[in-house]
Amino acid sequence: MEESQSFLELQLDKEASENLSEAARWGKLLGGMVLGAVGLLLLLIILMGRQLTSLFLTSSEMEGSEGDVLIIGLIGGGVFVGAIVGILMSFLIKGANRIRQGILRKDQILFNNGLANLKNYFAMYGILGILGLLLSMLGLLNQ
Numbered sequence: 001m002e003e004s005q006s007f008l009e010l011q012l013d014k015e016a017s018e019n020l021s022e023a024a025r026w027g028k029l030l031g032g033m034v035l036g037a038v039g040l041l042l043l044l045i046i047l048m049g050r051q052l053t054s055l056f057l058t059s060s061e062m063e064g065s066e067g068d069v070l071i072i073g074l075i076g077g078g079v080f081v082g083a084i085v086g087i088l089m090s091f092l093i094k095g096a097n098r099i100r101q102g103i104l105r106k107d108q109i110l111f112n113n114g115l116a117n118l119k120n121y122f123a124m125y126g127i128l129g130i131l132g133l134l135l136s137m138l139g140l141l142n143q
Helices: 014-047 049-059 064-105 108-141
Strands: none
Touching (some): 014 049, 014 064, 049 064
16 A cells, blocks of 8 residues: 555745745744734723723713723723734744744644644635625625
C-alpha cells in the first residue's frame, strides 16, 4: 500500500516559501494591529462612557436610568464586537504563525494546520460580510 500523499502533490520552492513567509509576517502584523486597535477602542468606550451618555442625553429626552441602560448597551456592544474581532484575529495570527513555522521546520502537518486556520478566518469573515450586506439591504428597504 502507498503511504498517504498530498492530494495536489504540492512542492514549495524557495520563492514560494519566501512569499508565504512574508505573507505570514504581514498577517501576524495585521492581526496584532487590529487586536490593539480594538482593545484601545474598548478602553475608550469604558473610560468615556459617561461623556458619550451625556452627549446622547443632550440630543434627546432620555431620563437618568435610560442613560445607564445606554452605557451598558455601549459597553456590551463593544465587548461583543471585540470578542468577534478577537476570535477572527486569533485565527489569522495562529494561521500565520503555523504556516511560517511549518515552512521553517519543513513540517507538513503544521503547515496544513496553518492553512486550516486561515480557511476558518476567511469563512468567518465571509459569513460576517454576508450578514453585514443583508443588514445593509434591510436598512435600505426600511427607509
